[in-house]
Every structure is written in C-alpha cells, then in structure tokens.
Amino acid sequence: MKTVLNKPTLLLIPVPIAIVSVGCETLGDNLIAISWIGVAASEPPQIAIGVRRNNRFSYKHLIENGEFGVNIPIEDIVSAAASTGRLHGDKVDKWVEAGFTRMKAVEISVPLVAECPINMECVVRHRLELGSHDLFIGEVVASHAEDSILKDGVIDIDNIAPLVYLPSTGKYFGLKRPEVFSH
DSSP: OOOOOSSOOOOOOSEEOEEEEEEETTTEEEEEEEOSEEEEEETTEEEEEEEEOTTOHHHHHHHHHOEEEEEEOBGGGHHHHHHHHHSOTTTSOHHHHHTOOEEOOSSSSSOEETTSSEEEEEEEEEEEEOSSEEEEEEEEEEEEEOGGGEETTEEOGGGOOBEEEETTTTEEEESSSOOEEOO
C-alpha cells in the first residue's frame, strides 16, 4: 500500500551536493551549497543548477557575471561544505568561515575550491525562470581532477568519497562510508 501525500513534493533522494563558487566585480566572490544540480547535456558538456532568486546573494553574482564553478566536496570536508549552505555570503566571507582556499580557474574569472578534488568551470548559456528557482545551464569550459582520484585518466570511484544530501532531513551521507554526517 502507498500513501498519497497531501501535496506534490520532490522525492528524488538522495541528491548530489556541490559547492558552487560565484563571483563578480561589484560583489566579490561567494560560495553556495547546491543540491539542485545535474547534467543537462553531454555534448557540449552542460550542468544545470537551480538557484532561489529571492534575496539570494549568489543569484545576483550569476546574473551579473554569468560564470560559476562546480566544486565536488568529499566526506573529509562535510562540515565546511555544509557551512556554505548555512551561512549568508552577504554577511560573512564563506571562504574564510569554511576554511577553503581559492584556486585560480583557467577559463573563467571565478575562483574554484582547492580542497574539492573535482572542479568544473562553467559559463552560463541559458537561464529559465521557474517557480521558486531559476535554472542556470552552464557549459563546462574546463574540468579539473586531483591526480589521486584518477585511474587511466578517468575518475576512479574507489579513490573518492563524495557526499550526497537528503533534502527532507537536511542530512549529508557519504557514498563510501554510508553514515550520516551532521553539520
């Protein structure tokens, strides 16, 4: 037997988690934890991110600059990654609070998170206004991966411990160690 829930809701679980880096001339740079993220196209490679438009500091960066970095966190930095979604970038420097190091990108003006073993540089190609969020589709113009997670030039899942997120609970889980991480 199944229960019909009172209202339609998103039941995609778990979802990936990424730290999206943004920046622009007038506002500086910022970080935001994003779980509304996914592959939009493989050729050319494109990533879609959903960003709430109401009073979101990072949203303003995306509108002004049109570039973003996708940084994939791992189990070892879960607390720092979670802080980028909990703190407000217009009030604190999330880079400092999380203890992250800015890494210079090669194709975009936005810094990347050095502590994340995977980074992708993206240029916004499309923006769709949806309900609570706008969907930004960014073309991946450069990709970076730590040598330690590569095997024969591709990512070896045995050498990386990515995180996933369960939105209804606000909890993070490790894919390598499937325990709950508190933040």
